[in-house]
Amino acid sequence: MAGKTLYDKLWDAHVVRTQDDGTCLLYIDRHLVHEVTSPQAFEGLRIAGRKVWRVEANLATPDHNVPTTKSESGARAKGITDPISRLQVETLDKNCDEFGITEFKMDDIRQGIVHVISPEQGATLPGMTLVCGDSHTSTHGALGALAHGIGTSEVEHVLATQCLIQRKSKNMLVSIDGAVGPGVTAKDIVLAIIGEIGTAGGTGYAIEFGGEGIRDLSIEGRMTVCNMAIEGGARAGMVAVDDKTIEYVKGRPYSPTREQWEAAVANWSELHTDDGAEFDHVVRIKGAGIQPQVTWGTSPEMVVAIDGRVPDPAQQSDAVKAEGMRAALAYMGLEANTPIKDIQIDKAFIGSCTNSRIEDLRAAADVAKGRKVADNVMLAMVVPGSGLVKAQAEKEGLDKIFIDAGFEWREPGCSMCLAMNADRLEPGERCASTSNRNFEGRQGQGGRTHLVSPAMAAAAAIAGHFVDVREI
Amino acid sequence: MEKFEKITGLVAPMDRSNVDTDAIIPKQFLKSIKRSGFGPNLFDEWRYLDHGEPGMDNSGRPVNPDFVLNLPRYKGASVLLARENFGCGSSREHAPWALLDYGFRVIIAPSYADIFFNNCFKNGIVPIVQPAQVVDELFQAVETNEGYQLTVDLAAQTITTPEGKSIAFEVEEFRKHCLLNGLDDIGLTLQHVDDIRAYETQRKQGAPWLF
Numbered sequence: 302m303a304g305k306t307l308y309d310k311l312w313d314a315h316v317v318r319t320q321d322d323g324t325c326l327l328y329i330d331r332h333l334v335h336e337v338t339s340p341q342a343f344e345g346l347r348i349a350g351r352k353v354w355r356v357e358a359n360l361a362t363p364d365h366n367v368p369t370t371k372s373e374s375g376a377r378a379k380g381i382t383d384p385i386s387r388l389q390v391e392t393l394d395k396n397c398d399e400f401g402i403t404e405f406k407m408d409d410i411r412q413g414i415v416h417v418i419s420p421e422q423g424a425t426l427p428g429m430t431l432v433c434g435d436s437h438t439s440t441h442g443a444l445g446a447l448a449h450g451i452g453t454s455e456v457e458h459v460l461a462t463q464c465l466i467q468r469k470s471k472n473m474l475v476s477i478d479g480a481v482g483p484g485v486t487a488k489d490i491v492l493a494i495i496g497e498i499g500t501a502g503g504t505g506y507a508i509e510f511g512g513e514g515i516r517d518l519s520i521e522g523r524m525t526v527c528n529m530a531i532e533g534g535a536r537a538g539m540v541a542v543d544d545k546t547i548e549y550v551k552g553r554p555y556s557p558t559r560e561q562w563e564a565a566v567a568n569w570s571e572l573h574t575d576d577g578a579e580f581d582h583v584v585r586i587k588g589a590g591i592q593p594q595v596t597w598g599t600s601p602e603m604v605v606a607i608d609g610r611v612p613d614p615a616q617q618s619d620a621v622k623a624e625g626m627r628a629a630l631a632y633m634g635l636e637a638n639t640p641i642k643d644i645q646i647d648k649a650f651i652g653s654c655t656n657s658r659i660e661d662l663r664a665a666a667d668v669a670k671g672r673k674v675a676d677n678v679m680l681a682m683v684v685p686g687s688g689l690v691k692a693q694a695e696k697e698g699l700d701k702i703f704i705d706a707g708f709e710w711r712e713p714g715c716s717m718c719l720a721m722n723a724d725r726l727e728p729g730e731r732c733a734s735t736s737n738r739n740f741e742g743r744q745g746q747g748g749r750t751h752l753v754s755p756a757m758a759a760a761a762a763i764a765g766h767f768v769d770v771r772e773i
Numbered sequence: 774m775e776k777f778e779k780i781t782g783l784v785a786p787m788d789r790s791n792v793d794t795d796a797i798i799p800k801q802f803l804k805s806i807k808r809s810g811f812g813p814n815l816f817d818e819w820r821y822l823d824h825g826e827p828g829m830d831n832s833g834r835p836v837n838p839d840f841v842l843n844l845p846r847y848k849g850a851s852v853l854l855a856r857e858n859f860g861c862g863s864s865r866e867h868a869p870w871a872l873l874d875y876g877f878r879v880i881i882a883p884s885y886a887d888i889f890f891n892n893c894f895k896n897g898i899v900p901i902v903q904p905a906q907v908v909d910e911l912f913q914a915v916e917t918n919e920g921y922q923l924t925v926d927l928a929a930q931t932i933t934t935p936e937g938k939s940i941a942f943e944v945e946e947f948r949k950h951c952l953l954n955g956l957d958d959i960g961l962t963l964q965h966v967d968d969i970r971a972y973e974t975q976r977k978q979g980a981p982w983l984f
Contacts, residue, residue, distance in 0.1 A: 340806035452866035454895035501858040557982035
């Protein structure tokens with residue numbers, strides 16, 4: 302009999318029942334909750350008179366709407382000036398209190414971006430199924446978990462039943478064969494993957510990321526890769542468990558302890574694809590060929606290497622694609638064939654669930670150390686992923702490095718990744734951003750986003766335009 | 774959820790691939806704690822010439838006369854014709870809520886992003902997949918014939934054109950059943966409470982650290 306893939310194993314371990322048409326009831330071990338996609342779900346429970354099935358399986362925090370500045374009193378919760386945003390955060394507080402769900406509120410040091418805090422707390426464990434009303438839930442697959450985003454109706458369904466009605470996806474392997482070169486990061490790897498497979502390349506699949514280029518990454522680097530599986534169309538991305546995974550999980554507040562730890566480790570060490578297991582689709586990319594990446598358009602697949610040029614729609618034979626490229630260039634205010642290094646930026650944003658962990662901040666600080674943000678860059682901001690990441694960075698003196706270089710050092714949250722709070726681009730402003738989406742208007746109406754790694758964003762902020770971080 | 778059986782409706786064309794959920798309903802409208810009222814802000818950044826914020830009186834805003842849904846001939850459309858990878862990006866269910874609130878009950882496209890596709894079924898919208906060539910032909914037909922309508926019959930799984938041509942479509946049996954009857958997923962799942970409890974008991978033995 303053929304072996305199983307990692308995805309097969311995770312799926313099979315969570316099937317509660319299978320219907321005749323192949324639809325399954327899948328058990329969910331962990332549910333993460335934030336303020337934007339949950340209010341209607343809690344309201345649904347109240348209207349139907351339903352309870353939360355397993356209260357302790359849920360963990361909540363506000364992240365999308367929270368300000369990244371402190372109010373004069375120092376209390377963050379009082380700092381939301383937009384009354385609609387404030388109501389949404391207060392609604393989360395009220396719902397969590399009413400239903401008994403653990404919430405890291407705004408003034409809790411453990412508050413942060415939901416996809417940063419859960420692994421940090423050990424609330425994401427290998428072998429789990431984990432969902433959240435947020436598409437970047439794929440992040441958690443880095444720990445050998447099956448994790449994906451859901452809509453609000455499904456948030457309500459998980460709250461009420463601890464299950465989801467699902468059909469199994471197909472299996473895809475994306476292998477980075479061989480090591481990547483120095484200065485090439487997890488973000489460059491995943492942008493290169495999306496450039497290769499396209500934004501819909503993973504639709505209908507669960508992607509396992511493997512190969513030497515992935516195995517070499519830290520767990521935080523793997524989170525960056527899995528985070529953007531959704532930008533390649535796959536709801537779930539995952540990486541097999543290895544010693545790094547076990548080491549990462551050990552000793553965290555929600556991790557198992559004592560005799561349960563030994564049993565858990567034995568169980569987790571099975572969480573890899575068996576020899577002989579078959580994937581429905583395999584993509585192989587040579588690690589050595591990946592360069593630092595910069596997106597030029599309005600879809601993450603519109604990406605080139607730093608030494609490249611803005612592509613020319615006239616060279617594109619597919620008429621629909623060429624038209625899409627022209628629209629993207631018009632929105633981005635770019636000419637075809639412009640060298641990427643000639644593109645000047647107005648703002649830089651280092652943060653988001655893709656790149657706001659301590660290693661990301663260290664990489665950016667390495668570049669910023671002893672340098673100054675260029676005069677043409679009006680704002681360069683660093684937004685840590687959680688209160689604990691912020692505290693760790695401050696312990697290491699990273700905050701001082703950033704502040705001395707002219708960066709703003711902010712409070713944790715989603716911030717300018719999607720600009721639901723006060724942090725945003727103005728029309729026409731161009732930003733080097735470590736976030737995950739360069740869609741039209743994503744960082745503010747009319748804003749122009751170029752996705753890059755933390756080191757590349759810091760380097761662009763210093764130079765005032767994109768540069769190859771390996772050459773500075 | 775509102776039942777879906779059969780509708781005949783005006784078709785509006787959205788001739789762009791990779792239309793993302795940020796475009797369908799921009800982030801500032803996600804601050805609402807309600808499920809309804811998103812229709813006036815569907816495609817807000819393409820539809821209006823000014824910057825929209827929640828709570829604005831949309832009736833007084835300057836509309837973009839070139840945006841397809843603002844053309845008088847597509848007023849009242851309930852079938853949206855779209856291109857590849859429709860609904861990509863964020864998992865926000867506000868996207869199907871906005872489409873529904875505007876009046877769309879059917880989308881026809883060559884492909885959809887997974888989460889959006891799933892969210893449609895939870896809200897009484899039928900996302901129909903058709904080969905790119907069929908979609909192309911429908912775009913041409915809509916362009917040439919003002920007032921072009923399609924009839925979508927979920928039970929029969931057919932789209933019928935004004936000329937009487939019938940186009941078959943696929944839909945998963947369970948989803949079809951839920952849509953036809955307007956069934957609440959949670960109610961259905963709670964019929965299997967014993968199965969869920971049995972799973973939990975067995976799982977607690979094998980992996981107690983998860984509880």
